[in-house]
Amino acid sequence: MSPISDIGTILPILLKGLDITLRVLIVSAIFSYLVAFILGFGRLSKKFLIRTISGIIIEIFRGTSLIVQLFWFVYAVPILFGIQFDSIFWSCVIAIAMNYGSYMSETVRGSILAVAPGQTEAGIALNMSSFQRMRIVIFPQAVRMMLPEFGNYFIQILKATSLISLVGLSDIVFQGQKYTNINLSQTPTVYFLILVVYFIIALPFIGLTKWFEKQSSKGVAS
């Protein structure tokens, strides 16, 4: 068989797993951003307890490896806390969201702190409440700085979704493995095609991130 017709037979099989890969990607990306904002703001809180707890959570999830967390959430948490997640899907989403959320919370915190202090002072001078200051003045400027990093992390999360095949979710990698078990000789083609599929999914986000980077460096008061 020629390599071209190989691709014709392999690609549809891989694409059967695309659905689960994209689902895990999108759900865990949304949750990661949510976790990032909660922990990022928690870290900036004036209350000591909130600050410390968010700090501990961030350090725990950044200090251990994602793949270990994934195994821990899938195998250990259900036993430890007697929680049964509906499916491995949610265990995976929670592990990825907590891990990348912790990393991104530092981006959130850093961006908010990077907004020039004069902006806060101006807000105070205009007699805004601290919530108004954050909502109208600080936050919109901080988000601009966060976006490029968020784009980068989206690609990181995409790469992380490949790990879910290790705990038994039938994503692209899993489908590929299943296929190569029967068609040994096509192993190189299959894995290379999987890489290409991931690259194609990442491509728009690579462009978007670069665009954000250009935008966010434009006209920001320093």
Added chain:
Amino acid sequence: MEKFNWDLFWESFPAVFQGMWVTLGLTIACYVFAMLFGFVWVILKRIPFKPLQWLVALVLEFIRSTPPLVQLFFLFFGLPMLPGGGITLSPITVAILGLGVHFSTYISEIYRSGIEAVDKGQWEASTALNLSTKDKWFKIILPQAIPPTIPMLGNYLIIMFKEIPLTSSVSVAGMLLMAKEFGADHYAYLEPYTLVALLFLLLSYPSALLIKRLEIKMNRRFDKNSSGGAKKLSKGVA
């Protein structure tokens, strides 16, 4: 509902500990490889030939934005099946090559940013002094480019340490694989995986703190010597 069994926790210690040495050794090996290979990208990117530059950029972007797990699978399961014999590599070689090349793409960015951060005047001055290419790089540019990148490179050592468990899927007997095997033998995954997570935390958190301190120290030093000083000077003039 089962509870945490401390006996099993301690029982899993020797196996996981043995895996820890593999994980640590592999981290160092991958890191050294990535540091060295990172230079290859930097040099390739500096060759002034447009098509080659586009090709290098594409390859870099491809390696960087695809999952290292699949890259490992490609090397481990794919290469031996290539038509015409193929190449069979040991798990350790696959791990060093796969993760090393993957991370070299990130590390080359750090090198690049370090080189670009060197003041333009330094290049001009070395041209004006008619220094040879070798002297320019080794005496002027690199001594200024490398020190500020050290904390960032340190960060990558920790990031790499946390990615090493990936190699358990190509049967490198690191911490994760040892824990998995222990779990399969005793039908208890909670204790060994918890131990692995704890060891990761214990090893990576103190190193992260050390690197943060190094970063603060470096920032202070370079603010005094380079850009900070220059800014202060220009302010004084204005």
